[in-house]
Amino acid sequence: MNFDFSDEQKQMRDEARKFLSEKCPPKAVREVLDGKAAYDKALWKGLAEMGFLGVAIPEQFGGAGAGHLELCVIAEEMGRALAPVPFSSTVYLAAEAILIAGSDAQKQKWLPKIASGEAIGTLALFEGKGNPSPKAIKLAANGGVLNGVKKPVPDGAIADFAVVAARTGSSGRESDISLFIVDLKSGGVDVKPLTNIDLTRGQAEITFKDAKAEPLGAAGEGWGVITQVLDRAAVLMAFEQVGGADRALEMGRDYALDRIAFGRPIGSFQAVKHMLADMYVSATLARSNCYYGAWALSTNAGELPEAAAAARISATQAFQHCAKNNIQVHGGMGFTWEFDCHMYYRRANAVALGLGSLSYWEDALIDRMRKKNAA
Amino acid sequence: MNFDDTPQEAAFRAEAKAWIAANAPKQYEDELSKASLGRVQLKGANIREVAKAWQKKKADAGWACLHWPKDYGGRGSSPIERVIWQQEEGAFGRLSAMFIIGHGMCGPTMMAFAGEEQKRSYLPPLASGEKIWCQLFSEPAGGSDVAGLRTRAEKNGDEWIINGQKIWTSGAHYSDYGILLTRTDPNVPKHKGLTMFFLDMKSPGVEVRPIKQASGASDFNEVYFTDVRIPDAQRLGNVNDGWNVSLTTLMNERMSIGAGVSTGFPELFDFCNSLMLEDGPAIENRAVRSKLANWAVKASGLKYTSMRAISALSKGDRPGPENSIGKLVAGSMIQDVAMYALDLQGAAGALNGIEDAEAAGKFQAMLLRAPGTRVEGGTDEIMRNIIAERVLGLPGDIRVDKDVPFNKIPTKGRN
Numbered sequence: 165m166n167f168d169f170s171d172e173q174k175q176m177r178d179e180a181r182k183f184l185s186e187k188c189p190p191k192a193v194r195e196v197l198d199g200k201a202a203y204d205k206a207l208w209k210g211l212a213e214m215g216f217l218g219v220a221i222p223e224q225f226g227g228a229g230a231g232h233l234e235l236c237v238i239a240e241e242m243g244r245a246l247a248p249v250p251f252s253s254t255v256y257l258a259a260e261a262i263l264i265a266g267s268d269a270q271k272q273k274w275l276p277k278i279a280s281g282e283a284i285g286t287l288a289l290f291e292g293k294g295n296p297s298p299k300a301i302k303l304a305a306n307g308g309v310l311n312g313v314k315k316p317v318p319d320g321a322i323a324d325f326a327v328v329a330a331r332t333g334s335s336g337r338e339s340d341i342s343l344f345i346v347d348l349k350s351g352g353v354d355v356k357p358l359t360n361i362d363l364t365r366g367q368a369e370i371t372f373k374d375a376k377a378e379p380l381g382a383a384g385e386g387w388g389v390i391t392q393v394l395d396r397a398a399v400l401m402a403f404e405q406v407g408g409a410d411r412a413l414e415m416g417r418d419y420a421l422d423r424i425a426f427g428r429p430i431g432s433f434q435a436v437k438h439m440l441a442d443m444y445v446s447a448t449l450a451r452s453n454c455y456y457g458a459w460a461l462s463t464n465a466g467e468l469p470e471a472a473a474a475a476r477i478s479a480t481q482a483f484q485h486c487a488k489n490n491i492q493v494h495g496g497m498g499f500t501w502e503f504d505c506h507m508y509y510r511r512a513n514a515v516a517l518g519l520g521s522l523s524y525w526e527d528a529l530i531d532r533m534r535k536k537n538a539a
Numbered sequence: 540m541n542f543d544d545t546p547q548e549a550a551f552r553a554e555a556k557a558w559i560a561a562n563a564p565k566q567y568e569d570e571l572s573k574a575s576l577g578r579v580q581l582k583g584a585n586i587r588e589v590a591k592a593w594q595k596k597k598a599d600a601g602w603a604c605l606h607w608p609k610d611y612g613g614r615g616s617s618p619i620e621r622v623i624w625q626q627e628e629g630a631f632g633r634l635s636a637m638f639i640i641g642h643g644m645c646g647p648t649m650m651a652f653a654g655e656e657q658k659r660s661y662l663p664p665l666a667s668g669e670k671i672w673c674q675l676f677s678e679p680a681g682g683s684d685v686a687g688l689r690t691r692a693e694k695n696g697d698e699w700i701i702n703g704q705k706i707w708t709s710g711a712h713y714s715d716y717g718i719l720l721t722r723t724d725p726n727v728p729k730h731k732g733l734t735m736f737f738l739d740m741k742s743p744g745v746e747v748r749p750i751k752q753a754s755g756a757s758d759f760n761e762v763y764f765t766d767v768r769i770p771d772a773q774r775l776g777n778v779n780d781g782w783n784v785s786l787t788t789l790m791n792e793r794m795s796i797g798a799g800v801s802t803g804f805p806e807l808f809d810f811c812n813s814l815m816l817e818d819g820p821a822i823e824n825r826a827v828r829s830k831l832a833n834w835a836v837k838a839s840g841l842k843y844t845s846m847r848a849i850s851a852l853s854k855g856d857r858p859g860p861e862n863s864i865g866k867l868v869a870g871s872m873i874q875d876v877a878m879y880a881l882d883l884q885g886a887a888g889a890l891n892g893i894e895d896a897e898a899a900g901k902f903q904a905m906l907l908r909a910p911g912t913r914v915e916g917g918t919d920e921i922m923r924n925i926i927a928e929r930v931l932g933l934p935g936d937i938r939v940d941k942d943v944p945f946n947k948i949p950t951k952g953r954n
Contacts, residue, residue, distance in 0.1 A: 165541070165542055165543065165544060165548070165846065165849055165850050165853050166540065166541055166543070166850050166853065166854070167540060167541070167542060167843070167846040167847055167849070167850040168540060168847060168850045168851075168854075169540060170540070233540060413931075417931050417932070417933065420933060421932070421933065421934070428934075428937065429933075429934055431927075431933040431934055432933065432934040432935070432936060432937060434920070434923075434924065434936065436933075437923065437924060437927035437928070437931075437933050438920070438923040438924075438927065440927055440931055440933065441922075441923035441924075441926040441927045441930075441931070442923070444864075444926055444927075444930060444931060445864045445867065445868060445926070448840070448844060448864055449836070449837060449840025449841065449844065449864070449868070450840065452839075452840050452841075452842075452843035452844040452846070452847060453836055453839055453840050453843060455540070455843055455846075455847065456839065456843045456846075458540065459540050459541070459542075462540065473832075474835065474836045474839050474840075477832060477833070477836045478836040478837075478839075478840055481833075481836075523829065525832070526828060526829045526832035526833070527825070527828055527829075527832075529832045529835060529836070530822065530828040530831055530832055530835075533808070533835065534812070534822065537808075537812065
């Protein structure tokens with residue numbers, strides 16, 4: 165049994181960690197946090213040069229042609245460094261949607277641009293409150309144009325193109341939903357940046373008014389593609405979350421070793437030790453669930469839907485748990501703008517929602533486990 | 540990344556599988572598979588006899604204590620082969636419960652500290668289950684703080700005279716031998732005055748009394764020692780070096796790798812799949828699903844944590860510390876799961892007769908056994924200390940009795 169990443173994959177993780185610790189220290193994340201830039205352009209360019217943006221994109225489309233396991237190890241490092249770049253929207257959502265449903269021409273058009281860092285992409289799915297659901301999609305597609313409003317769209321204000329979920333029927337079934345690719349720089353598209361709890365990653369409202377759109381995949385098959393994209397993105401995002409959880413745990417541990425109170429390091433008090441031990445437990449459970457997700461993703465196994473939901477839930481819980489208790493271990497200093505703890509807290513709570521919230525994935529997991537049981 | 544055996548592992552698995560298929564007591568497989576925490580019994584058979592017979596059969600064919608050297612009754616197998624064996628043995632592995640302390644703790648301690656002749660004479664019958672061993676460490680005054688134990692050993696010629704009391708000794712009532720940690724010098728700090736022995740449990744002056752547990756069952760005992768004589772030749776390690784010897788024992792505490800820990804989740808998931816609530820099937824209830832999902836990811840997290848550890852073994856690495864979380868997570872989870880299963884039944888959840896209770900009283904049994912799980916073999920709090928100190932590198936607690944002679948440590952009048 166070899167339920168682990170290979171030495172080459174681990175080496176890639178080390179490379180990514182080294183690269184990000186040089187190019188994406190907390191100081192760089194703060195440039196975006198403080199509103200000085202919408203995202204870290206230099207880092208984005210560097211990620212492209214390292215081959216990280218196209219790591220899972222086949223070579224014929226300008227990528228490195230490695231695979232999803234390689235993408236998982238990079239995702240973990242992106243989460244650990246809180247990289248303020250549109251990696252998840254572009255790579256997990258837009259690129260995966262095109263890989264799953266795109267025509268050869270669409271792949272040729274967009275994937276090389278993603279791999280080279282020229283194009284930022286996203287998935288425009290949500291229309292206000294609520295979790296992913298075909299019923300919630302009102303934005304209409306008619307005669308090759310879209311009309312409606314999407315919000316929130318991750319990285320929508322800096323994206324060059326979006327994969328948009330639109331209504332093409334009114335039967336009340338999933339087959340009413342189709343996908344389109346829209347060039348966000350073209351006419352009929354109005355983009356408004358929105359403020360959100362994670363100031364290092366943008367969200368936007370995008371209004372489509374007779375915006376020209378190109379079908380992605382067959383009409384009426386959009387929801388099936390979205391489900392697949394969300395499952396894949398759930399695994400990849402779970403690795404980001406585990407990376408963030410591990411870093412938050414380390415920060416808490418380091419502070420507990422360093423901070424003296426009542427004449428001793430606070431890490432020698434059982435109340436603090438036990439809090440950190442529990443953080444370690446949730447981060448470890450999440451990591452193991454993520455590995456299973458990675459295996460299912462990389463082998464395109466029938467277990468992917470269940471594995472993705474489990475990884476998503478476990479990693480969401482772990483990152484939230486570690487981020488909030490990291491602040492607790494830091495005490496008052498953890499609640500200052502100056503300390504980095506809040507950046508992890510913000511990220512943990514924002515990414516907990518982006519692909520559908522916990523309650524959505526809990527429900528999905530039980531549905532999927534029942535299906536497996538029935539089969 | 541894959542779940543596949545290497546060719547050698549596959550060959551070993553096939554050999555183990557074939558032998559088990561031909562030799563295991565198949566008639567008990569169903570009952571053993573369905574047994575959950577708190578109730579492992581066989582209808583119409585004495586489980587102790589069935590267990591001993593199975594162990595002997597395994598030993599005769601070279602399938603007992605696989606990782607032990609052949610000279611001592613083992614097979615000389617690699618750690619991964621041991622795991623593969625456990626996977627293939629499956630439910631029949633539950634018959635090994637009464638041997639776990641002997642095989643997991645006493646045997647390795649003997650191997651490290653007994654003389655060669657003693658090893659050749661005592662270890663093979665321990666491996667084959669013909670002789671059962673227990674571990675006599677905990678005392679009324681020393682649970683988590685084992686080094687606070689008070690049972691005295693005093694040298695008298697070539698013998699030691701033992702007086703005192705042990706508690707929580709699993710299986711003492713059916714054990715043939717035990718390893719015993721005693722105090723040999725109360726004038727030095729507590730860790731420095733301990734000595735380890737092994738003894739015949741039938742020695743004069745040894746009295747075993749079962750403890751009636753909060754659950755109503757009796758799995759553990761108190762053991763009283765009144766002028767029990769142990770030959771000096773049965774001392775393990777140097778005089779007053781017993782603490783270091785005991786660390787060997789505790790480090791060898793059976794790794795749960797491969798065997799899997801009980802979480803109660805599969806039972807709860809099955810139960811909710813068939814349970815009807817007032818407004819429909821439990822499994823379709825939003826609140827139930829949320830609870831189930833949260834436990835599902837803990838159960839799968841433990842499962843895949845153990846897969847990672849097995850993979851490390853397979854590569855010849857030592858498994859990392861992540862495996863230390865199993866008991867901590869599973870112990871409180873099984874308690875929460877049991878409480879929730881009863882909650883779903885309303886007032887009827889309190890019924891505990893096999894006839895009246897849902898799922899044959901499985902969850903009621905779990906509920907009543909679970910508090911013990913969270914205490915035995917290291918309390919939840921000790922497990923968290925271990926994770927914090929050994930995994931995360933946090934400092935140990937300040938120990939006010941560390942440099943104080945044992946007999947000067949305040950006892951609040953309890954001796």
